[in-house]
Amino acid sequence: MCGIVGYVGDKNSVPILMGGLKKLEYRGYDSAGLAVFNNGKIEVIREVGNLAHLEKAVAKKEPYGNLGIGHTRWATHGRPTKENAHPHTDCKNGISIVHNGIIENFLELKKNLMGKGHIFRSETDTEVIAHLIEKHYDGDLFKAVQYAVDELEGSFALAAISRDFPDLIVVARKDSPLVIGLGDNEYFVASDIPAVLSHTKNIFILENHEMAKITPRGVWVTNFEGKEVKKDILKVKWSEEAAEKSGYEDFMLKEIYEQPKAIKETMRDKFDRNGQMLFEGMQLGEEDVCKLKKVVIIACGTSYHAGLVAKQAIEHWAKIPVEVDISSEFRYCDPILDENTLAIAITQSGETADTLAGVREAKSKGARVIGITNVLGSTITREADGVVYTHAGPEIGVAATKTLVSQMVALYIFALYLARARNTLSDKKISAITEEIKNLPDQVEKILSGNGVIKKAAKKYANCTNFLFLGRGIGLPVALEGALKLKEISYIHAEGYAAGEMKHGPIALIDDGVPAVVVATKSKVHEKILGNIQEVKARGADIIAVSSFGDTEIEKVVDYVFYIPETTEILSAILAVVPLQLFAYYMAKTRGCNVDQPKNLAKSVTVE
Numbered sequence: 001m002c003g004i005v006g007y008v009g010d011k012n013s014v015p016i017l018m019g020g021l022k023k024l025e026y027r028g029y030d031s032a033g034l035a036v037f038n039n040g041k042i043e044v045i046r047e048v049g050n051l052a053h054l055e056k057a058v059a060k061k062e063p064y065g066n067l068g069i070g071h072t073r074w075a076t077h078g079r080p081t082k083e084n085a086h087p088h089t090d091c092k093n094g095i096s097i098v099h100n101g102i103i104e105n106f107l108e109l110k111k112n113l114m115g116k117g118h119i120f121r122s123e124t125d126t127e128v129i130a131h132l133i134e135k136h137y138d139g140d141l142f143k144a145v146q147y148a149v150d151e152l153e154g155s156f157a158l159a160a161i162s163r164d165f166p167d168l169i170v171v172a173r174k175d176s177p178l179v180i181g182l183g184d185n186e187y188f189v190a191s192d193i194p195a196v197l198s199h200t201k202n203i204f205i206l207e208n209h210e211m212a213k214i215t216p217r218g219v220w221v222t223n224f225e226g227k228e229v230k231k232d233i234l235k236v237k238w239s240e241e242a243a244e245k246s247g248y249e250d251f252m253l254k255e256i257y258e259q260p261k262a263i264k265e266t267m268r269d270k271f272d273r274n275g276q277m278l279f280e281g282m283q284l285g286e287e288d289v290c291k292l293k294k295v296v297i298i299a300c301g302t303s304y305h306a307g308l309v310a311k312q313a314i315e316h317w318a319k320i321p322v323e324v325d326i327s328s329e330f331r332y333c334d335p336i337l338d339e340n341t342l343a344i345a346i347t348q349s350g351e352t353a354d355t356l357a358g359v360r361e362a363k364s365k366g367a368r369v370i371g372i373t374n375v376l377g378s379t380i381t382r383e384a385d386g387v388v389y390t391h392a393g394p395e396i397g398v399a400a401t402k403t404l405v406s407q408m409v410a411l412y413i414f415a416l417y418l419a420r421a422r423n424t425l426s427d428k429k430i431s432a433i434t435e436e437i438k439n440l441p442d443q444v445e446k447i448l449s450g451n452g453v454i455k456k457a458a459k460k461y462a463n464c465t466n467f468l469f470l471g472r473g474i475g476l477p478v479a480l481e482g483a484l485k486l487k488e489i490s491y492i493h494a495e496g497y498a499a500g501e502m503k504h505g506p507i508a509l510i511d512d513g514v515p516a517v518v519v520a521t522k523s524k525v526h527e528k529i530l531g532n533i534q535e536v537k538a539r540g541a542d543i544i545a546v547s548s549f550g551d552t553e554i555e556k557v558v559d560y561v562f563y564i565p566e567t568t569e570i571l572s573a574i575l576a577v578v579p580l581q582l583f584a585y586y587m588a589k590t591r592g593c594n595v596d597q598p599k600n601l602a603k604s605v606t607v608e
């Protein structure tokens with residue numbers, strides 16, 4: 001996820017662009033840059049690191065111009081270096097562009113353009129857009145962008161300027177956000193509303209497959225086919241602070257609602273055009289997969305729960321034994337590993353000290369290590385033998401939400417990749433599961449839109465001091481995660497437990513009115529879990545069940561039901577966890593807790 005800005009008007013664009021970038025820094029901050037039109041030339045300044053570095057360079061060079069574009073980067077293709085920082089330019093430095101998104105067919109386009117003599121200067125997917133525009137440019141920038149976007153596959157919000165036009169920005173959007181702020185003879189472009197809000201509250205939201213020509217005289221919007229689109233002005237009522245969270249009260253809630261997108265983005269680079277699983281950065285070919293005798297997963301906290309889900313997917317589909325270890329325990333347990341062991345380290349930040357120590361331990365014993373992370377350039381990407389990225393975008397809330405579902409989806413697809421290589425699932429079965437995976441974003445959307453009952457339950461139980469979260473099979477990691485979320489943001493004691501293990505001790509904790517959250521989705525252990533519900537109910541517990549749509553019988557037995565759509569049993573974990581995130585969120589809010597920055601916690605735990 002990156003942030004883009006643009007300005008055209010009668011003021012100096014530089015402070016406006018810098019102010020906009022500041023508001024977008026949450027979208028990524030490994031490098032930043034701007035391009036400003038000045039005296040028939042485009043001056044480009046780019047720096048590695050957060051905005052402070054660009055600020056210094058700008059203060060030194062003092063660029064000036066009434067037209068400009070800017071970018072803050074969160075690297076996806078290519079390391080965070082000056083060459084890879086945006087804006088990118090064409091061969092003649094006549095066209096500059098900034099881009100947010102991923103161009104999926106960039107390798108093919110790049111090869112083609114290089115064949116036609118274009119010289120590339122970065123490792124990014126974005127640079128192909130500048131060269132494509134150059135290829136189509138014959139004096140009409142708008143048309144050139146229109147032809148260029150026609151060749152692009154993937155997602156993009158982009159802004160382009162040319163040294164031939166002192167007062168023109170051309171923008172285009174597909175699957176990445178873009179807004180245009182409307183001022184008096186001046187216009188602002190940004191990835192989201194907060195970046196323009198100090199200048200105007202009148203906004204055009206560009207929709208998918210729309211593009212616009214922006215000059216100080218006005219904005220002209222068309223679809224990609226060139227048909228004019230009349231836009232309604234959105235009058236923003238949010239304060240600047242609310243706008244940073246897109247109108248959500250907290251980053252955590254915003255991030256919960258971003259989950260359908262996070263899943264989609266994570267899936268995007270893991271299937272090729274023919275729908276086959278693709279893990280390019282992983283450095284683990286099919287031959288290596290066939291030699292594997294065991295998989296060891298190491299992770300902490302929420303990432304550990306993703307590991308528990310992955311264990312079931314890998315064992316069930318690829319038939320490889322999997323061990324899941326808490327990173328902080330792993331290296332002190334003298335783990336048995338060798339060159340036929342694949343170690344998977346899951347860490348959204350890529351910086352968790354315990355997990356990194358586990359990586360070193362696994363490597364020292366000859367295992368091949370793959371890192372699953374959300375942050376390009378993080379330490380794990382340098383230490384692991386191969387990397388699989390999730391593309392959830394930066395997660396600001398301390399509680400992991402969208403990074404968890406992204407890890408799960410990456411691991412599901414990885415498990416299928418192993419199964420295909422080892423021939424443990426038929427092509428038909430793999431295709432059927434793949435289809436179900438592709439339905440997940442819509443299904444999560446459905447859960448998010450039906451949160452009324454979750455709010456009601458949270459209101460009722462907000463003052464309870466003890467909670468039980470129970471699950472079996474694929475429901476167990478979900479129960480553990482539900483308990484962790486509740487503990488960390490609402491400070492309520494919550495015990496996550498295997499439902500069948502209750503009778504060996506924890507059942508003694510149950511008293512009248514103690515709430516038990518039970519993951520009771522459709523599964524091979526459904527009857528068993530219904531039995532467990534009866535056991536705790538008979539001892540006075542109130543029951544909140546997470547169940548599959550259509551299971552109306554359960555309503556007769558429990559106090560509240562959070563329904564989720566039906567899917568393949570192993571995939572149901574990703575859906576069942578969503579109502580529990582919302583439940584923890586509403587519990588914490590009802591109790592007046594700061595959900596984004598819970599006490600005693602940090603987003604990355606870089607100490608042992």
Ligand code: M6R
Nearest residue numbers: 301302303347348349352399400
């Ligand atoms: O960055 P990581 O995924 O390695 O972080 C691991 C845990 O610290 C993290 O999941 C933590 O448990 C979260 N705060 C849970 O919401």
